[in-house]
Amino acid sequence: MGEHDAAETARVYRAKPNDDEIADVLGQRLTATVGTLNEDGSVHLAYVIFLYEDGRLYFETASMTRKARNAAERGRLSMIVQGGASSGRNLMVAAEGTARILHGDSAQQINRRLRAKYINPTALDGIDTAWSQLDDIAVELTPHRWRSWTGSVLHEVTSRHLSVPFADAWLPDNA
Numbered sequence: 001m002g003e004h005d006a007a008e009t010a011r012v013y014r015a016k017p018n019d020d021e022i023a024d025v026l027g028q029r030l031t032a033t034v035g036t037l038n039e040d041g042s043v044h045l046a047y048v049i050f051l052y053e054d055g056r057l058y059f060e061t062a063s064m065t066r067k068a069r070n071a072a073e074r075g076r077l078s079m080i081v082q083g084g085a086s087s088g089r090n091l092m093v094a095a096e097g098t099a100r101i102l103h104g105d106s107a108q109q110i111n112r113r114l115r116a117k118y119i120n121p122t123a124l125d126g127i128d129t130a131w132s133q134l135d136d137i138a139v140e141l142t143p144h145r146w147r148s149w150t151g152s153v154l155h156e157v158t159s160r161h162l163s164v165p166f167a168d169a170w171l172p173d174n175a
Contacts, residue, residue, distance in 0.1 A: 026052035036070030051114035071099035090151030095143035
């Protein structure tokens with residue numbers, strides 16, 4: 001086993017994507033994990049589709065869901081998006097901040113734009129009609145803290161020790 005190299009470790013774990021890389025991840029059709037605080041102090045996690053506009057993150061949900069109730073009652077939430085692996089980059093972007101619940105027309109407008117990011121235009125009206133009856137709110141996250149990490153330096157360091165490309169070192173999902 002090799003000697004621990006503190007400088008190399010710091011380089012791997014302190015590597016940060018630039019603003020363009022972050023915007024690229026947040027613009028992709030990925031899912032985000034939303035974390036809200038339960039009354040007992042535990043964290044409730046849920047996957048959502050999301051929209052990133054004007055420095056804020058949005059997701060749609062029903063006002064009766066735990067994530068919506070937690071966001072409304074405590075006013076804070078976190079979101080994390082893992083992306084870029086398909087383009088050869090491994091990026092993580094996380095935001096922590098203030099939650100605001102949008103209702104009525106404001107929610108429906110955000111939710112329509114959010115759905116348009118993911119749904120085939122020929123199906124958007126039908127999905128919009130169906131989901132608007134279920135998801136009556138949009139949740140807005142105004143970030144106070146951003147965290148990000150890129151795996152590109154880890155891949156570079158690891159690749160020096162491999163006889164195959166980094167992507168080929170992993171077992172397939174169905175193995």
